[in-house]
Amino acid sequence: MSTNNNHKYIVWGIRIFVAALFVLSAVAKLWPSPTLGIGTFEAKYLGGMGIEGTFAKVLSRLLIGLEFTLAVLLLLPFYLKKVVIPATIGLLGVFSIHLLIQVASGESGNCGCFGELIPMSPLQSVIKNIIAIGLLILPLTKFKDGLEDKKNLNPILLIGLSVALLMFVLIPQGGNSTETETVEIEKGGESEFEVYFEDIAQGNKLLCFFSPTCEHCMATGKALTELKKKYPGLIPEIRILFMDEVGNGSEEEVAKFFEFIGAEYTYKVLSVEEFIPIFFAEYNFPGVKYLYNGEERIFFEGIEDNEFDADKLLEEIKREY
Structure with missing residues (x-):
């Protein structure tokens, strides 16, 4: 019983830590103000990848909304084993592949993962993602007995759609690029x-x-x-x-x-x-x-x-x- 409780505490610590990372990443992209932060993210980082115009505006809000959504879902007990944690690991993996390409091409400037609030090089961000992935694997393997998991898909869908909608309501896209x-x-x-x-x-x-x-x-x-x-x-x-x-x-x-x-x-x-x-x-x-x-x-x-x-x-x- 004591071991199981310890595992629960460890799992909760991992969930809180990774959720905090996602919240920090999302908030940093809106710093020092939502309009300025997201505009900078679109122009400097998405624009640097060749993503511009309306698509950049939509993608930036969806990415930030996804980060907020995963942070919330990591703290809730719904489909953690089959959906939430694997999806989080997958997202971090996709980001890491992109960052490794930047590392291989010799880029060392701010990758934009934490916006302009906390400048990080692609290599530093890869290391951060690897640590987060490693931590998230533990609740699925070594400490799986400490992970509470309820099978209810409705909260996941509701939170995901609500946060995505809020991103477009709270951060209007403004005018076009004319x-x-x-x-x-x-x-x-x-x-x-x-x-x-x-x-x-x-x-x-x-x-x-x-x-x-x-x-x-x-x-x-x-x-x-x-x-x-x-x-x-x-x-x-x-x-x-x-x-x-x-x-x-x-x-x-x-x-x-x-x-x-x-x-x-x-x-x-x-x-x-x-x-x-x-x-x-x-x-x-x-x-x-x-x-x-x-x-x-x-x-x-x-x-x-x-x-x-x-x-x-x-x-x-x-x-x-």
């Missing part, structure tokens, strides 16, 4: 950004790519404002492209951003779908481009090797004087 396509068509002039700011190719300008609630973006915006105050007439006019991370125009967020940095500049707010292809698919916030007659002279992005450097920017600006 806005992004229009931007691509209009590129190729003196500056690809003239579609947003008509004067961007006239003289010298600073073009910033910000998310209005990003702390690093706010710090960079404040640093630029301080530069303009310290070197009046030297620092170029600032133009800002904001990403609409909340999906409603981000008016309140943008107002708070300008209040924090102590100045207001000409700006445009772009939908996640339009913003990602022109910046966030390849670069990280914050982004600052110094343009001279539409030509890029220096570009800062992210918070690591190429982060914003006021001294480097000043040095580059002074070259034109």
Whole structure:
């Protein structure tokens, strides 16, 4: 009896651990906001696999819904041996095959398994999946006497359909991709950004790519404002492209951003779908481009090797004087 109880505790520990992994994976793909998170997942990771447009929108929501569904079902006692655990092992196996292909091709960047919240290389994610698969095999073999299993298919179907439906209700797909396509068509002039700011190719300008609630973006915006105050007439006019991370125009967020940095500049707010292809698919916030007659002279992005450097920017600006 004591051994059986121990096995039950072990099995429960495995189920809770793997369920938590799936919840973390699903939530991470919606970080820091559902619109931004899922848009990034679609553009950077599904787009990188050649999956785009409406199919990417549908697939992203189904994958996240499936992760939530499996997490819930792992904690319920229905068809664990024949359906839930084997399906979970199978899904992890499919993901691992894809990740091994990435490892074999030499890819070492973030695989997107935990979105942008927890960057993981394909190899790290494979190891994580192998550990999870190994743990899930134990309740089907060594500790099968500690696994409660009821044969009722209705809860599985109900939870699966409900979660899938919720993904589409709570995370609307938004507009189609015509806005992004229009931007691509209009590129190729003196500056690809003239579609947003008509004067961007006239003289010298600073073009910033910000998310209005990003702390690093706010710090960079404040640093630029301080530069303009310290070197009046030297620092170029600032133009800002904001990403609409909340999906409603981000008016309140943008107002708070300008209040924090102590100045207001000409700006445009772009939908996640339009913003990602022109910046966030390849670069990280914050982004600052110094343009001279539409030509890029220096570009800062992210918070690591190429982060914003006021001294480097000043040095580059002074070259034109």
